[in-house]
Amino acid sequence: MREQIPDFQTIMFPALHFLGDGQPRSTQELLDKLTTHFGLTEAHLSLMLSSGQPVFRNRIAWALSYLKRGGLIDKTKRGVYQITPVGISTLQEGISDINLAYLKKLPTFQSWSSAFGSTEAETAAGAMAGEEESKTPEELIGESLSRVHASIAADLLETLKQKTPAQFEKFVLLLLQGMGYGMMEEKALEVVGQSGDFGIDGIIYQDKLGIDRIYVQAKKWNDNKVQSKEIRDFIGSLSLRGTNKGVFITTSRFTDDALRTATMNPQNTIILIDGPKLADFAIQFNVGVQVKKRYELKDIDQDFFDEL
Secondary structure: OOOOOOOHHHHHHHHHOOOOOOOOOOHHHHHHHHHHOOOOHHHHOOOOOOOOHHHHHHHHHHHHHHHHOOOEEEEOOOEEEEEOHHHHHHOOOOOOOOOOHHOOOHHHHHHHHHHOOOOOHHHHHHHHHHHHOOHHHHHHHHHHHHHHHHHHHHHHHEEEEEHHHHHHHHHHHHHHHHOOOOOOOOEEEEEOOOOOOOOOOEEEEEEOOOOOOEEEEEEOOOOOOHHHHHHHHHHHHHHOOOOOOEEEOEEEOEEHHHHHHHOOOOEEEEEEEHHHHHHHHHHHHHOOOOOOOOOOOOOOOOOHHHHH
């Protein structure tokens, strides 16, 4: 019966079509419409993944996620989606199908893929083509986790871009603390980003006396890349505070010149963290994310049987 449930690529076009009137729709509304569209029954809807999530709802979620990566739809708030101008133009093309091959031609999808790696899209496409038959279960598990990781990273970065600069600065400091920098105390963090901060947004105190400090610059930018000038200004701000060590974090990317500027003086220790790396660190150290479910991968204990 599970094979009668459409895969996420098959769901993409009908989902976009139902959003074609321009009105924001909840996931539940889309679920109801797609259930009718594909003629699914309660028995189909009751099929569950090992994680406990309904199979069809999970595939809809992935379809919506990929449409969003392609810039065809947008999430207006939690669990609510709306078609974008690009999505409307796509429907006006008169096409009747959307798949990963189509999305990979779109600039927005290409930008996301280059930022978070093309592995997710390629792996998903290979799985739909039946390539999973030649791979071991461990390989499939690893690739599936990579796809989930990339999707969460993109969502997390988008969430950060919607926060205020002050909220982003606080997130950055909490992340660095979660990574092991600074004392695990409330006073170990200080958000100082404001007019007259001389280019420093936050300080992490490594010891109770505040002798050893890490200075942080946090730029919550959407698309503009951090230029060499911003790095030079940051280095100058550090110099005013009598240090040559600092961390520059952004939700966007760094230009090649900015990367070179950070390493130009060997006496400076300037760590640059761009959007994708920031999201990866947040996931790795569980800052802004939570563990949804744990799985155990077991194997035969040969030593146990050898000793019988």
